[in-house]
Amino acid sequence: MEKFCAIYFSGTGNTKFCVTKLVKMLDEAAPIVALEDGVSAVGAYENIVLGYSVQFSNIPKIVREFILRNKAMWSGKNVLCVATMGAFSGDGAGCAARLLKRCGASVSGGLHLKMPDSVCDSKLLKRSNTENIQIIRRAEEKIERAALRIKRGKFPRDGLSFFAHLMGLFGQRLWFCNKAKHACDKWKVDKARCVACGNCVRVCPTHNLTLENGVLSPHGNCTMCYRCISLCPQAAITLLGERVVQQYRAENFTDRRE
Ligand SMILES: Cc1cc2nc3c(=O)[nH]c(=O)nc-3n(C[C@H](O)[C@H](O)[C@H](O)COP(=O)(O)O)c2cc1C
Ligand code: SF4
Ligand code: SF4
Structure with missing residues (x-):
């Protein structure tokens, strides 16, 4: 049986x-291993699953920087890119795959999984609890099917084709390119x-926040993961929107589904 190691970045x-x-x-x-917790175990494994959420049909800044910072680590590895998304990404898996190939990795596959939307301060894509549980159930079924096929040596190819690349680029990435670049500066309390x-401050994966004398400040290193926004007991933080609409934590749904 093949041995795997998994690294993931997950805001919510x-x-x-x-x-x-x-x-x-x-x-x-x-x-x-959570990406922000270090990757010392990875070196010994040939097969790596790299998971992350899609942001504006792209990979989060923290994941891009992680791949490039650890360039030497990828050489000779087989990497399966797993991208979760609220609706659509086109080439969510392909974005990391292309970067990894440039670092010497061989990309074994790509898997796209639709999950509930994590953007807490936008009304767009907000669903009821029942709908969120159904979405998660469907993602689980897709994962189960993919795992059975991978065990037989057949890896999924979501987001890796040239057509998927075009879909990601023209379907979303180009339109949001400017917005995405400056969106992280919009973090506000x-x-x-x-x-x-x-x-x-405690939960931020990039240590972007400090609290001094009761004053909370961001330091220009937000990766837009929405973790602080979803966990603030006062719903005081926003990023893309002006008001928290529905705080989101996956475990609120994954822990109580049948
Ligand atoms: C800043 C931001 C941008 C996002 N952009 C997209 C997108 O382009 N397409 C999409 O389908 N989902 C998008 N989403 C939704 C997330 O990819 C999705 O909810 C993901 O499963 C969250 O994963 P996590 O809980 O591991 O962070 C975005 C979420 C955030 C926070
Ligand atoms: S400031 Fe909030 S949204 Fe930005 S990286 Fe930190 S936890 Fe994530
Ligand atoms: S109330 Fe919210 S914004 Fe203020 S410190 Fe606590 S988590 Fe951060």
Whole structure:
């Protein structure tokens, strides 16, 4: 049986859930590591599952920087790119795949998984709890099918074709290119709501936030993961929108589905 190792970046839990489910089916003993927690285990494994969420049909900044910072690590590895998304990405898996190939990796496959939308401060794509649970159930079924095929040596090819590349580029990435570039600067806190609990500072994967004398400040290194926004007890933080509409944590749904 092939041995796997998984690295994932997950702002609000979707990607963690999907990668864990997939990798446990492929190799029960596989290490599953959050990207921000370090990757010392990875060197010993030939087969890597790299999971991340799609942002504006692209890979999050933290994932791009991680791939490039650890360039030497990818040489000779077989990488399966797993991209979770709220609706559509075109080539969500392909975006990391192209980067990884430039770093010497061989891309074994791509898997796209539709999950509930994590953008807490936009009304777009918001679904009821029942709908979210159904979406997760469908993603699980897709993961189960993919794992069975991978075990037989047939990897999924989502997002890797030239057509998918065009879909990602023209369907979304080009239109959002400028918006995405500057969106991270839009992180803001409603000072009247904030009770200086420090939760957001503790959970931020990029250590972008500090709290000094009750004043919360961002430091220009936001990767737009929505973790602080979904976990603020006061719903005081926004990024793309002006008001928190529906805070999202995957485990609120994954822990109570049948
Ligand atoms: C800033 C941002 C941009 C996003 N852009 C897209 C997108 O282009 N297409 C899409 O289908 N989903 C998009 N999403 C939704 C997430 O990709 C999706 O909810 C993902 O499963 C979240 O994974 P996580 O919980 O592991 O962070 C976006 C989410 C964020 C926070
Ligand atoms: S989590 Fe919310 S309430 Fe707590 S410090 Fe951050 S913004 Fe303020
Ligand atoms: S500031 Fe918030 S949205 Fe930005 S990277 Fe940190 S936790 Fe994620």
